[in-house]
Amino acid sequence: MTRYMLILRSTPAAEEAMANVDFEDVIAAMGRFNEELIKAGVLLAGEGLAGPEDGFVVDFDSETPVVTDGPYTEAKELFNGFWVVAVSSIEEAKQWAVKCPLGPGARLEVRRITETEEFPQDNEWVQKELRWKKEGVWK
Template identity: 60%
Template structure:
């Protein structure tokens, strides 16, 4: 089944408008949307990102590459979070992207994620990547269990 990455981008005007919205309301709206993705069985991954001021850009136009701390001069280059969904078709990915609870000035860029099967499976690096994915999935599962235990444990 194809996977699609939905990348959230917002203009400066959209960010300014969002500053007037209660953060708990934003979390609730996104939580409901994420729960809908989970209940439909299509959410593969997703994360929100911190403020661009905490990030940096590595530009390979020079040697050695130049590192520029955020915030970035080009607001169009900033993205705020992403989801990876696993759906049957591009049309289904479009339908989910249209449902993201955001307002004017926000764009959701959607791109299909390449599948391992699109590469030559006899290539040693492709085979290594398959093994790395298995190992990463195990690590992520262990980390998620530990995080759930820490946050969901009864407080006393």
């Protein structure tokens, strides 16, 4: 199975579209989607994220990284949550992605998760990662 991350991105248009939607309806729609993923046996992880006011950004453009507390006025799209699914193909990942109950202005970016086996196996850090995963330290 190949793992994919479905990354929920929200835009100001999505926030505006959601302004008059009952939050209970949103929770129910997401719950049904999550249950469908679980029943299909493809859901590995999934979480929503708190708003940007509870976070920060680390900018590495300068020699010393700069930390900026949220909210981020320059952000056009916010990363609001994610799902990690294990599916047989990119086509199956697409099938799940289009079922996600999102509305106007929302974006769902889907990216394949790389596997440790794709990196040079003689690398010291790759070997450590494999060991950490075997020991259950890193899932």
